[in-house]
Amino acid sequence: MNAVHFEAGQPLLAELRGVIRRHGAIRVILAMGVALLRPVRHPRTIRPDELPDHLRRDIGLPPRTEVASLRGLSARCGSGLP
Numbered sequence: 001m002n003a004v005h006f007e008a009g010q011p012l013l014a015e016l017r018g019v020i021r022r023h024g025a026i027r028v029i030l031a032m033g034v035a036l037l038r039p040v041r042h043p044r045t046i047r048p049d050e051l052p053d054h055l056r057r058d059i060g061l062p063p064r065t066e067v068a069s070l071r072g073l074s075a076r077c078g079s080g081l082p
Contacts, residue, residue, distance in 0.1 A: 016028075049064070052064075053065070
Protein backbone atom coordinates (compact mmCIF):
# COMPACT_ATOMS: atom_id res chain seq x y z
CA MET A 1 0.00 0.00 0.00
CA ASN A 2 3.00 2.30 -0.16
CA ALA A 3 2.83 3.09 -3.88
CA VAL A 4 -0.19 4.19 -5.89
CA HIS A 5 0.20 4.28 -9.65
CA PHE A 6 -1.95 6.94 -11.32
CA GLU A 7 -3.08 6.45 -14.88
CA ALA A 8 -3.66 9.43 -17.14
CA GLY A 9 -7.26 10.56 -17.15
CA GLN A 10 -8.26 9.01 -13.82
CA PRO A 11 -9.20 11.59 -11.23
CA LEU A 12 -7.58 11.40 -7.81
CA LEU A 13 -10.87 10.67 -6.06
CA ALA A 14 -11.49 7.58 -8.21
CA GLU A 15 -7.97 6.33 -7.45
CA LEU A 16 -8.46 6.93 -3.72
CA ARG A 17 -11.70 4.96 -3.81
CA GLY A 18 -9.83 2.09 -5.46
CA VAL A 19 -7.16 2.12 -2.75
CA ILE A 20 -9.86 2.10 -0.06
CA ARG A 21 -11.63 -0.78 -1.83
CA ARG A 22 -8.40 -2.83 -1.99
CA HIS A 23 -7.06 -2.12 1.52
CA GLY A 24 -10.02 -0.96 3.60
CA ALA A 25 -10.92 2.46 4.96
CA ILE A 26 -9.32 1.94 8.38
CA ARG A 27 -5.92 0.94 6.96
CA VAL A 28 -5.94 3.84 4.49
CA ILE A 29 -6.86 6.36 7.21
CA LEU A 30 -4.20 4.96 9.56
CA ALA A 31 -1.56 5.06 6.81
CA MET A 32 -2.49 8.67 6.00
CA GLY A 33 -2.27 9.62 9.69
CA VAL A 34 1.13 7.99 10.08
CA ALA A 35 2.40 9.74 6.95
CA LEU A 36 1.15 13.12 8.20
CA LEU A 37 2.63 12.71 11.69
CA ARG A 38 6.02 11.39 10.57
CA PRO A 39 8.71 14.02 11.28
CA VAL A 40 10.45 15.58 8.31
CA ARG A 41 14.17 14.81 8.28
CA HIS A 42 16.51 17.33 6.77
CA PRO A 43 19.93 16.16 5.62
CA ARG A 44 22.91 17.55 7.51
CA THR A 45 24.76 20.33 5.69
CA ILE A 46 28.29 19.30 4.77
CA ARG A 47 30.93 21.98 4.31
CA PRO A 48 33.47 21.49 1.50
CA ASP A 49 36.34 21.31 3.99
CA GLU A 50 34.70 18.26 5.60
CA LEU A 51 34.74 16.24 2.36
CA PRO A 52 37.33 13.53 1.73
CA ASP A 53 39.81 14.09 -1.13
CA HIS A 54 38.05 11.79 -3.62
CA LEU A 55 34.78 13.73 -3.30
CA ARG A 56 36.57 17.09 -3.37
CA ARG A 57 38.22 16.01 -6.64
CA ASP A 58 34.81 15.03 -8.09
CA ILE A 59 33.45 18.55 -7.61
CA GLY A 60 36.61 20.32 -8.79
CA LEU A 61 38.20 21.27 -5.46
CA PRO A 62 41.89 20.69 -4.69
CA PRO A 63 42.75 17.85 -2.28
CA ARG A 64 42.97 18.77 1.40
CA THR A 65 46.70 17.97 1.38
CA GLU A 66 47.31 20.75 -1.18
CA VAL A 67 45.38 23.42 0.74
CA ALA A 68 47.72 24.90 3.36
CA SER A 69 44.95 26.11 5.65
CA LEU A 70 43.39 22.65 5.82
CA ARG A 71 46.53 20.61 6.55
CA GLY A 72 46.31 18.66 9.78
CA LEU A 73 42.58 19.11 10.17
CA SER A 74 40.37 16.13 10.77
CA ALA A 75 37.62 15.79 8.16
CA ARG A 76 35.14 14.70 10.83
CA CYS A 77 35.50 17.30 13.56
CA GLY A 78 37.49 20.08 11.90
CA SER A 79 40.08 20.19 14.65
CA GLY A 80 43.79 19.51 14.55
CA LEU A 81 44.98 15.99 15.18
CA PRO A 82 47.58 15.29 17.90
